[in-house]
Amino acid sequence: MHAWVFWLIAAGILFVVEMMTLTFYLLWLSLGAAAAMLVSIVVPDNILLQVIVGCAVALVLTVFTKPLAKRFRTSRGFQDTGTELVGKKGIVIEPIDKGQYGIVKIGGDTWSAVSDQFIGLNEQVIVVKRGNAIIEVERWEETH
Structure with a gap:
């Protein structure tokens, strides 16, 4: 070749x-x-x-x-697509162990996620912080 x-x-x-x-x-x-x-x-x-x-x-x-x-x-007016993730709800599609990565689906996108607590499959979460490619989430409770 x-x-x-x-x-x-x-x-x-x-x-x-x-x-x-x-x-x-x-x-x-x-x-x-x-x-x-x-x-x-x-x-x-x-x-x-x-x-x-x-x-x-x-x-x-x-x-x-x-x-x-x-x-x-x-520049003024530029918004990174990831910054709007903070505060959004998602669903866990791969469980998140404390200190380990899991996968969360937010809208139509999936993200690698970490948390300070164990979050099981199909639980709702809310995004509290976003890194480059990994988001930090907490368990969503109706009191939010």
Whole structure:
């Protein structure tokens, strides 16, 4: 198999995974793989050059777009989709042991969740805090 096909597949997979995560980090890696693919078409025998160009493109994009992304996130009117989770109710679909992860369904999304207490299957919870990919929940009681 030609090297450009490998780079094309890598770029495609990274791009699809990026569309599912929306972190922008995999997008830059995908563009780096695409740049390596272009180099492999021009210089098919120099794998080292392909890797160097791919890594350089991904690194440059990551370094120079981080301030832009930070400015965008702090701009007025921007709301991270996860910040609206705090205060929402969900249902436990995988039990949460104290100090262990479980899974909670909120609306149509599932989240890894932790709690200071054991929360069993199908119990209702409320989100009290959100980390990057993990939420902290408490058992929902009607007194809330």
